Amino acid sequence: MQTAQRIAALPPYLFAEIDRKISEKRAQGVDVISFGVGDPDQPTPAHIVAAMQAAAADPSTHQYPSYYGMPEFRAAIARWYATRFGVTLDPGSQIQPCIGSKEGIAHLATAFVDPGDVVYVPDPAYPVYEIGTLLAGGRVEVLPLTPDNGFFPDLSTFQPAPNTKILWLNYPTNPCAAVATRAQLQTAVDACREHGILLAYDNAYSEMTFDGFVAPSVLECEGAFETAIEFHSLSKTYNMTGWRIGWACGSTQAVEALGRVKTNIDSGIFNAIQQAGIAALDGPQEPLADLRAMYQRRRDLVVSTLRDIGIDLTPPRGSVFVWVPVPQGHDSASFATLLLEEAGVVVPPGRGYGPSGEGFVRFSLTVPDDRLEEGLARIRKAL
Numbered sequence: 345m346q347t348a349q350r351i352a353a354l355p356p357y358l359f360a361e362i363d364r365k366i367s368e369k370r371a372q373g374v375d376v377i378s379f380g381v382g383d384p385d386q387p388t389p390a391h392i393v394a395a396m397q398a399a400a401a402d403p404s405t406h407q408y409p410s411y412y413g414m415p416e417f418r419a420a421i422a423r424w425y426a427t428r429f430g431v432t433l434d435p436g437s438q439i440q441p442c443i444g445s446k447e448g449i450a451h452l453a454t455a456f457v458d459p460g461d462v463v464y465v466p467d468p469a470y471p472v473y474e475i476g477t478l479l480a481g482g483r484v485e486v487l488p489l490t491p492d493n494g495f496f497p498d499l500s501t502f503q504p505a506p507n508t509k510i511l512w513l514n515y516p517t518n519p520c521a522a523v524a525t526r527a528q529l530q531t532a533v534d535a536c537r538e539h540g541i542l543l544a545y546d547n548a549y550s551e552m553t554f555d556g557f558v559a560p561s562v563l564e565c566e567g568a569f570e571t572a573i574e575f576h577s578l579s580k581t582y583n584m585t586g587w588r589i590g591w592a593c594g595s596t597q598a599v600e601a602l603g604r605v606k607t608n609i610d611s612g613i614f615n616a617i618q619q620a621g622i623a624a625l626d627g628p629q630e631p632l633a634d635l636r637a638m639y640q641r642r643r644d645l646v647v648s649t650l651r652d653i654g655i656d657l658t659p660p661r662g663s664v665f666v667w668v669p670v671p672q673g674h675d676s677a678s679f680a681t682l683l684l685e686e687a688g689v690v691v692p693p694g695r696g697y698g699p700s701g702e703g704f705v706r707f708s709l710t711v712p713d714d715r716l717e718e719g720l721a722r723i724r725k726a727l
C-alpha cells in the first residue's frame with residue numbers, strides 16, 4: 345500500500361507532537377501543566393446547552409441537514425454581524441456554515457488553488473492555512489510578522505507572485521496575540537482588490553479582546569465584499585470548540601465556491617447544533633463579558649509573572665494567547681524544553697508556527713486559574 349505524495353509532504357500537526365510529549369512525561373509520573381492548545385477550559389453557557397438538548401429531542405433534527413445550513417442559523421449570523429460589526433450580510437448568498445471554521449479554512453484552497461498556484465500566509469500562523477494550500481497542490485509564500493512591523497505586513501508595496509490566488513490574514517492573531525485596526529485591514533482589502541486575489545480573513549478571536557479594544561470585521565472595509573471572505577466561529581466566543589460550528593461569509597463568489605466544494609465532501613452541521621448556535625448568537629451576551637474579564641485577568645497574571653523574572657512583554661490586546669520572547673541564550677525549542685523539564689509546563693515553541701516564530705513561545709490563557717497559578721509559580725522557581 346502506498347500513500348499519496350501530498351500527505352508525505354505535510355509537516356506533523358504541531359499539536360499532535362505536543363500531545364505526544366505530554367503523554368511521554370505523564371507516563372514518567374510528571375504532573376504536566378499544559379499551556380499548549382487554545383481550547384477554552386470553561387463550559388458552554390447553560391442556555392446554549394439547553395437549546396441543544398431540546399433540539400436533539402426533536403426528531404425533525406435527526407435527518408441530514410441542509411448543505412448550506414439552516415436558513416434560521418444563517419439569519420442569526422446575519423443579525424449578529426449587523427449588531428456586532430454594522431455589516432449587512434445576505435443570508436442566502438453571503439454565508440456558508442462550516443463544521444468549525446477549521447474545516448472551511450482547510451477547504452478554501454480546494455475551491456481556489458490549482459497545482460502550482462500561490463497562497464500568501466502570515467508567518468507565524470495557525471498552521472491550517474498552509475496545510476490546506478499544500479493539500480490542494482499550491483505553493484506557500486510567507487508574510488513575516490515580527491515586532492519590527494508590529495505583527496502586520498506592510499502591503500502598500502505588495503507585489504504578489506504570478507498565479508497568486510489567496511492572501512490569508514488573522515487578527516486577533518494566533519499565535520502572536522496582535523490585533524489590527526480597520527485602517528490596517530483596509531490596506532489588505534485595497535491590495536487584494538488591486539491584484540485580483542482573494543483575501544481570506546480569519547476572525548475566530550474577534551470577541552477575545554482586552555483593555556477596551558474592539559476588533560473589526562474585514563467586511564467593514566470599503567470594497568471588501570468584492571475581494572474578501574471572513575471565517576468565524578462559535579468555538580472561542582461561546583466555549584464551543586467541541587461542537588464544531590462556524591461559518592464563512594463575505595464575497596458571494598467565494599462563499600458559493602466554498603459551498604460547492606463542501607456539498608461534495610460533507611453533509612453539514614447537525615441541526616440541533618445549529619439550533620444551539622442560534623441560541624448562542626441571539627441569546628444573552630453577558631457570559632461573553634465575563635469570559636473576556638477572566639482572560640484579561642489571566643493575561644495580567646502571565647505578563648506580570650514573566651516580567652518579574654526579567655522577560656520584557658507588552659500585554660496583548662487580543663486572542664487567548666501571550667506571545668513570549670525567549671530569554672537570551674535560548675531558542676524557542678530549547679526554552680520550551682527547559683520549561684517542560686524544569687517546571688513540567690508545556691508551551692509550544694514559536695518555530696512550530698513558522699520561521700518568524702523563532703525566538704518566541706506561546707502561552708495559552710485557556711488554563712484553569714489554579715493550574716495557571718501553579719504553572720507560573722513553577723516557572724518562577726525554575727528560572
Ligand SMILES: Cc1ncc(COP(=O)(O)O)c(C=O)c1O
Pocket residue numbers: 382443444445446447470514517518546548576577578579585589590
Ligand atoms: C486562528 C484560528 N482560526 C481558526 C481556528 C479553528 O477554530 P474552530 O475550527 O474550532 O472554529 C483556530 C483554533 O484554534 C484558530 O486558532
